[in-house]
Amino acid sequence: MNIGILGATGAVGKQMIECLEERKITINGLKLFSSDRNAGREIKFNNKLILIEKVKEGSFKGLDVVLGAVDNDLAKFYAKDIINSGAIFIDNSSAFRMDERVPLVIPEINRDDIKKHRGIIANPNCSTIITLMAIWPINLISEIESMIASTYQAVSGAGINGINELIEETNLINKNKKSEIRPSVFKHQIAYNLIPSIGIATSNLYTTEEMKMQNESRKIMHLPNLSVSCTCVRVPVVRSHSISVTVITKEKISIEKVKNSIAKFDGVNLVDDLGNDIYPMPINTTNKDIVEVGRIREDLVFKNGISLFCSGDQIRKGAASNAVDILECL
Amino acid sequence: MNIGILGATGAVGKQMIECLEERKITINGLKLFSSDRNAGREIKFNNKLILIEKVKEGSFKGLDVVLGAVDNDLAKFYAKDIINSGAIFIDNSSAFRMDERVPLVIPEINRDDIKKHRGIIANPNCSTIITLMAIWPINLISEIESMIASTYQAVSGAGINGINELIEETNLINKNKKSEIRPSVFKHQIAYNLIPSIGIATSNLYTTEEMKMQNESRKIMHLPNLSVSCTCVRVPVVRSHSISVTVITKEKISIEKVKNSIAKFDGVNLVDDLGNDIYPMPINTTNKDIVEVGRIREDLVFKNGISLFCSGDQIRKGAASNAVDILECL
Numbered sequence: 001m002n003i004g005i006l007g008a009t010g011a012v013g014k015q016m017i018e019c020l021e022e023r024k025i026t027i028n029g030l031k032l033f034s035s036d037r038n039a040g041r042e043i044k045f046n047n048k049l050i051l052i053e054k055v056k057e058g059s060f061k062g063l064d065v066v067l068g069a070v071d072n073d074l075a076k077f078y079a080k081d082i083i084n085s086g087a088i089f090i091d092n093s094s095a096f097r098m099d100e101r102v103p104l105v106i107p108e109i110n111r112d113d114i115k116k117h118r119g120i121i122a123n124p125n126c127s128t129i130i131t132l133m134a135i136w137p138i139n140l141i142s143e144i145e146s147m148i149a150s151t152y153q154a155v156s157g158a159g160i161n162g163i164n165e166l167i168e169e170t171n172l173i174n175k176n177k178k179s180e181i182r183p184s185v186f187k188h189q190i191a192y193n194l195i196p197s198i199g200i201a202t203s204n205l206y207t208t209e210e211m212k213m214q215n216e217s218r219k220i221m222h223l224p225n226l227s228v229s230c231t232c233v234r235v236p237v238v239r240s241h242s243i244s245v246t247v248i249t250k251e252k253i254s255i256e257k258v259k260n261s262i263a264k265f266d267g268v269n270l271v272d273d274l275g276n277d278i279y280p281m282p283i284n285t286t287n288k289d290i291v292e293v294g295r296i297r298e299d300l301v302f303k304n305g306i307s308l309f310c311s312g313d314q315i316r317k318g319a320a321s322n323a324v325d326i327l328e329c330l
Numbered sequence: 331m332n333i334g335i336l337g338a339t340g341a342v343g344k345q346m347i348e349c350l351e352e353r354k355i356t357i358n359g360l361k362l363f364s365s366d367r368n369a370g371r372e373i374k375f376n377n378k379l380i381l382i383e384k385v386k387e388g389s390f391k392g393l394d395v396v397l398g399a400v401d402n403d404l405a406k407f408y409a410k411d412i413i414n415s416g417a418i419f420i421d422n423s424s425a426f427r428m429d430e431r432v433p434l435v436i437p438e439i440n441r442d443d444i445k446k447h448r449g450i451i452a453n454p455n456c457s458t459i460i461t462l463m464a465i466w467p468i469n470l471i472s473e474i475e476s477m478i479a480s481t482y483q484a485v486s487g488a489g490i491n492g493i494n495e496l497i498e499e500t501n502l503i504n505k506n507k508k509s510e511i512r513p514s515v516f517k518h519q520i521a522y523n524l525i526p527s528i529g530i531a532t533s534n535l536y537t538t539e540e541m542k543m544q545n546e547s548r549k550i551m552h553l554p555n556l557s558v559s560c561t562c563v564r565v566p567v568v569r570s571h572s573i574s575v576t577v578i579t580k581e582k583i584s585i586e587k588v589k590n591s592i593a594k595f596d597g598v599n600l601v602d603d604l605g606n607d608i609y610p611m612p613i614n615t616t617n618k619d620i621v622e623v624g625r626i627r628e629d630l631v632f633k634n635g636i637s638l639f640c641s642g643d644q645i646r647k648g649a650a651s652n653a654v655d656i657l658e659c660l
Contacts, residue, residue: 146631147631148576152524152563152565166522170500174500188607188613189613192496192567192568192612193612193613194482194565194612195609196610196639197607197609197625201605204627204628204630205626205627214630227630227631228631229630229631229637231637233482233572233574235524235565236522236565236566236567237523237524238522242524242526242563248631274527274531274537275531277527279526281525282523283522294526295535295561296535297535298535300534300558301476301559301578309561311524
């Protein structure tokens with residue numbers, strides 16, 4: 001296979017390169033594309049240096065797959081070129097996710113949807129991937145009717161600059177230089193703080209990020225009537241997202257069945273022994289492809305409710321690894 | 331009034347002294363009690379130095395009120411002495427909170443319960459106080475039947491040592507000395523991490539801290555049938571707790587009515603303009619008595635559901651200020 005990575009120098013792009021190496025996928029050629037600023041640099045892949053190119057006419061020719069790790073505008077701009085050159089575009093932006101002609105895929109859940117693609121396959125939102133990996137094993141036992149989720153999202157969701165901003169602000173505060181803090185990636189100081197807003201405000205007073213949890217979950221799980229109420233909060237954590245979730249299922253199911261189903265499910269680790277201080281934590285999922293699920297218990301409000309807490313690396317399964325998982329399905 | 335503070339050198343005890351000064355309460359005498367380790371030191375109050383004493387027989391004699399900022403065991407140990415000496419014990423521990431003979435009070439909500447005291451008045455759990463300050467104005471419009479809450483709790487909940495541990499760990503990580511981290515206050519590293527467990531595991535797989543949200547809320551709001559499902563998570567924030575809450579009310583109520591009720595309610599600030607990046611944040615409530623409430627919106631799962639996000643200082647309204655509020659009612 002000949003593979004291209006669009007946006008190869010960002011946090012997700014770099015992780016895609018790392019994932020391709022780790023998975024030992026047979027690659028004939030790898031082309032790396034980036035903005036003007038980074039073009040001309042070289043990145044190591046399988047012990048060879050690969051030149052980072054600026055995209056120009058014909059750049060995508062001869063490629064079988066292009067992994068996209070750029071923003072919506074750039075994804076839309078290059079999509080046609082990619083498809084016209086005969087490559088399949090696995091896009092991590094949200095530009096095409098809700099397009100009916102575009103499959104939105106977490107391979108562990110809806111791998112078969114990939115077959116319907118017409119050139120573009122969309123990679124879901126990071127919090128949505130991590131949450132659905134945790135709750136899909138429950139849906140396998142009894143259909144999920146609704147979900148209430150509060151997220152604890154790492155700064156890596158805003159890329160490498162988000163991580164740098166957290167560390168720099170924390171250093172300033174620890175050195176009693178709080179007055180020098182000038183947030184630029186985030187709207188407010190994120191060090192030792194929480195920002196309960198990710199994305200853009202929509203008319204129903206939810207954010208775009210919060211609505212993705214409902215809209216993308218419906219599409220991925222093939223549950224068009226699923227109702228989801230989500231609150232997205234940025235937390236001063238480096239790169240793993242965590243989610244506190246309550247799901248309401250059609251039938252009442254036992255905690256034991258839920259745990260068994262989660263334990264058997266690929267890509268997920270059951271990490272659940274509260275009495276011994278064992279539960280999902282961002283530091284334990286950082287730089288891993290696995291999603292941890294724990295704190296599983298009967299919800300105290302809903303007869304058919306299950307509550308849990310999950311955590312997964314936003315850059316890996318939340319983005320790059322899932323895109324490479326899709327690539328492997330091809 | 332003659333006032334004593336039991337546990338005067340801890341985070342909450344120190345804050346109680348500060349609150350007494352700020353409120354300009356007329357105090358004849360102030361006695362400060364602490365453990366062996368801190369006895370003999372002096373603390374400034376209204377420009378006078380006050381000696382910190384070790385409690386001995388007769389220490390509480392002549393006092394009208396003792397504010398307690400010690401753990402459950404010490405609170406139980408000294409309660410009898412305090413009452414026998416004729417003082418009223420306003421206790422911040424959880425030792426007496428669920429005792430039927432002991433009022434559990436947030437003055438803005440159930441001030442009248444104070445009258446029924448028999449020597450002890452209990453100060454509620456910190457997250458419970460902050461959450462109930464935010465949702466009580468909703469209950470004034472339509473009775474709350476159930477609540478789903480996910481907390482984002484600051485390290486100050488574990489006292490001054492909790493704050494120090496966060497800062498020290500963060501410094502070690504920023505200096506690439508992660509391997510030197512030895513958590514002692516918390517079960518795991520808290521810097522750049524989340525710990526989804528506060529308190530002790532109970533048989534229903536919730537923690538004691540999570541069950542307080544249901545049990546104490548029922549007692550304070552006089553809603554014996556209220557069902558609450560709560561997930562408590564420690565976050566790397568210094569001293570303000572935040573809570574993502576969904577409440578389900580008896581009748582459907584409009585967002586406008588909810589906002590009006592919150593805006594009118596004493597002790598709470600409506601901070602809710604998502605489009606302009608205005609919402610409750612821990613850095614904005616730190617060292618303030620006010621609880622911020624925002625992100626108010628119709629829940630997408632429940633017809634009669636309202637979702638919101640609130641934040642308040644754990645040491646102030648979550649502990650010391652509420653105790654002093656109770657004192658002022660006396």
